[in-house]
Amino acid sequence: MSELGGAAASRGPVVLSARGLTRVHTGGPVPVTALGGVDLDLRLGELVAVMGPSGSGKSTLLHLLGGLDAPTSGSVMLAGDDLAAMDRAGRARVRRRRVGYVFQDLNLMPLLTALENVALPLELDGVPPKTARREAVEALAQLDVANLASRFPGQLSGGQQQRVAIARSLVGPRRVVLADEPTGALDSVMGEEVMRVLRGRVDAGAAAVVVTHDARLAAWADRTIFLVDGTVVDEAIAMGPGALLAEGGGRPW
């Protein structure tokens, strides 16, 4: 079983930092403020969960953190690069190298097999195909879908596709994982397994932000931030299990 760090667990340097992150959509008849000024620091070794009602800006936040979208104002520093100062292509390059992203709608390539989907980000980064495939198989195996490697997305169930998408976010040396509802289509045991895998990756020196509606899964994170109407309204920081253990061990409450 994975060791869950408490507040006292040792953390690395800040790898992802957002300041005053705001996104206003101006396409429609009235401007929509999807995100209204969010600050966030993510350290290596840290897992952060984001919760909040539908439409509260969770996906928007993740898009901005991953450089998939540009903020109306505010800044994102990703491993030393200022994403706001880059053009679209620059952000895409940084994202591919640094970020494993699990999209809310998965975004698997329909004409590539599960294995090819997972190997793709590595191959785009110039990893030799053989190595890329080997790493892809390992990632698929971690999520218990290695036996489905040669299937196309259309031949997989929703939960299986989700696991392939998670595997794709975990391959290679990328140390920041941004996952948008990665467990939505999974049963409760598999959902927990995914959190265990993510937790393991983070404890091995990565960092992750996970959007989830499931409090039981959010509890695996070091802290949970609650978004409402585009702003962070609360934050719950995990303490170690010691917080529950009375003197003498045994009885926790």
Next chain:
Amino acid sequence: MSVRHALLALLGTAPVGAFALRQEFERRTGRTWPLNMGQVSTTLDRLERDGLVAEVPSDGDVPHYALTDGGRAELESWWAAPVERGVPARDELAMKLALAVTLPGVEVQAIVRAQRTETMRWLQALTRLRGEPQADDVAWQLLLDHYVFAAESEMRWLDHVQARLTRAGAAHPADAAASTLASERERVVARGDR
């Protein structure tokens, strides 16, 4: 908690004394519900009075107890019958929120948010506790899971309350909201895990 039936269950395998009974009870329930010796003795006295247990000869000087035929029948019917639901235990949080939505000048949303943060912390701590080595014990694991799912259910209920209040669009929605609050909770809890 039916201490009475728990003791009958523990006496079902072999005759034991009061002190050993208490130890066994606490060990098997992960020491979640501490029992004092007084409770054990009183319960044993009543069980003996009702003819469900009887004192039996033992080697040492502490009295040992065993199930009578009547006790065995009572135990069988306890295992066989589901634990009764339908008379909800009084829940402080449900009560607090039901009062909050009906009384003037109470910031209901703030109460919901503060509670959600607190319940999330509790859930975080439970999740970490599940990863501790002592959690290998099956009974203990099962109890922890019970609290984890209960906390999760409370979180979902709080989300639901918040969404409802937001939709009602006021800090103090109609009294109708308050009266349905408690039954809403029952429903969310009853739905259990997906």
